[in-house]
Amino acid sequence: MGADIGIVLAYSAGIMLVFMVSWIFVKPLKFLGKMVLNSILGAVFLIIFNYFGQYFGLHIAVNEITALILGILGIPGFIAILIIKIFL
Template identity: 50%
Template sequence: MDIWIIGGIIVLIVLLLVKGIPINFTKLIGQSAIKVTIGVLFLFFFNLFGASFGLHIPINIFTTVVVGILGIPGIASLTAIHLFIV
């Protein structure tokens, strides 16, 4: 079983070396990683400063993606959901 996994990884590496990595795919992955990182930082600082007002938004994959994509309006919408719905 392990030999098949190792063989598959070697074939994938050789294929990528011969054909090359698609630029659009790597650009999309890089931009998504940057947006998720920015979302985590926004949520961290919001929780840091919002603690004095009794506000807390949990840092999970859903809230991180929402804040990463929407930015400050994402934090505002999650705060409104927290205050009025939860």
């Protein structure tokens, strides 16, 4: 009976270890997924804006800075870049 409890405790500890390790790796993946989603949405809005903005004389350049801002902030970053572009 003593060996059965030891085996159950060992399996329980192993399962807990698997959950803890997976928790450590899932958090950064959620952050990375959010960054990718923001980047895609920002790029889509930038492409659409540049397509329709050419008729009004507005264009936002695609470079490292705009890509970084859109990747981090997403749509609010696009709006911020647009406001800066209009006022400058």
